[in-house]
Amino acid sequence: MKLHTKILLAMGIGLAVGLGMNLAGNPDSPWFVNAVWTFNLIGKDIFIAALKMIIAPLILASIITGIVSLPSVQELGNVGSKIFLYYFATTAMAVFIGLVAVLIIQPGKKDASQTVRAEREAILLTYRAEFEADTGNDPLSDEHAGAYRAFIAQKEGEHIGEGFASKWSRMKSTETRGPLDMMREDILRPILTNPFTSLAKNPPNSLGIIFFAMLLGVACVLIGEPAAPVANFFTALNDIMMKLTLWLMEISPYGIGCIIASLIATLGIPALIALAWYCTAVISGIAIHILFILALVSYFGKMSPTTFLSGIRDAWLIAFCTTSSAATLPVTIHCTTEKLNVSEKISNFTLPVGATVNMDGTALYEGVAIIFLIQLFGGLDDVPIALTFGKTLVIFITAVLASIGAAAIPSAGLITMAIVASAVGLPLHYIVIVYAVDHLLDMFRTSTNVLGDAAGAVIVNRLEAKNLT
Ligand code: ASP
Secondary structure (H helix, E strand, O other): OOHHHHHHHHHHHHHHHHHHHHHHOOOOOHHHHHHHHHHHHHHHHHHHHHHHHOHHHHHHHHHHHHHHHOOOHHHHHHHHHHHHHHHHHHHHHHHHHHHHHHHHHOHHHOHHHHHHHHHHHHHHHHHHHHHHHHHOOOOOOHHHHHHHHHHHHHHHHHOOOHHHHHHHHHHHHHHOOOHHHHHHHHHHHHHOOOHHHHHHOOOOOHHHHHHHHHHHHHHHHHHOHHHHHHHHHHHHHHHHHHHHHHHHHHHHHHHHHHHHHHHHHOOOHHHHHHOHHHHHHHHHHHHHHHHHHHHHHHHOOOOOHHHHHHHHHHHHHHHHHHOOHHHHHHHHHHHHHHHOOOOHHHHHHHHHHHHHHOOHHHHHHHHHHHHHHHHHHOOOOOOOOOOOHHHHHHHHHHHHHHHHHOOOOOOHHHHHHHHHHHHHOOOHHHHHHHHHHHHHHHHHHHHHHHHHHHHHHHHHHHHOHHHOO
16 A cells, blocks of 8 residues: 555544544543543654654755755855745745635634634623722723733733643743844844754754754865765765655554544534634635645646645645644655655755745735734724734735744744734734634644645756756
């Protein structure tokens, strides 16, 4: 049986088991708890952890191998400029498509979403009363509006659930930092870091590893023969990592089946129904964006969409289930080189960079989520925001930046969404509302991120084909 058939079968079995448990099982019963524990052990603690184990050495070895195998340093410039242009253009297009989808579908105005607004209004009424009782001031007067909003934010902070606490503190840190602080703390510092620290961090500091690997690779090329042992060492390390990837792909169906079973068994169906239109907007935007990527692959990459999709499907499915582009990276490299015939020179260099900075699905999702939240909650006590053209433009720009800043790990897009929310003045506690369906949407956005990275490699490979020999 082919690997993707096994993966699909495992997904089907996981879906059936998870659905059966969700509908008929009691989540507090010992057998249910034990079953979910076992699924998580196999799916997350063994399969995803094993994929993550090889990311840091793989990124280092793969980028160095890519650079030293290019015919010249100038060729690195050609590949680099083309791939970054592609990343930027496709990410911007993704946000644009998402904005159009959410503005047309208007998920925040649908009846199903109104129950969420009504619940929120009821909570705000209690806050108004508490504020008035505590301070003796009118919460709705212009004079006290700021203090009232701070009061709500503080109350919400106290109610943040246990599972969300660490995400919440990371999101909150965005509120007090300006763009320059962010550039310094989120880009400059990670880039210029001791490479051993970058490799040892969990998750690894990909930006730091990429930058160090690029310097090392370019230096090896410029030094030439005396640096050959180092270049050869990393080329061999890269081959070894790809061998480990093949082993991991063999066990992937078991991991994936368990991940799906655990996800579906514990999925909150009521939250899914309330946010169904929002999910529809994200997923339709993603579907349109995939068509756009396929058109680019066929026009610039001269590859038919079916060839591309069938070559990349193992990586696409693994990204869908692991919700981490970084964990999928070894498989993405394998599929693009072995099945799509992209030169290793291109894929080894571009794919680790793409997994770290090019996230079309994440960018699209961030724009849709913030507009949905404004549609749904706009006009409430602490959301005095109207969706003007200017605000939409701010969302467009910050969603692109937030996707670049998101780590290639599960739910990272939800955290960096705080950047977009702060830019338009949406209180961060509203983001917690979409958390209920975040995992599900992360599956769609991560697989789109990986698809976009692979498409970039195919296109640049085709455009640079004659310079590569
Ligand atoms: N999980 C995504 C990825 O790894 C990032 C995100 O949360 O959007 O690509």
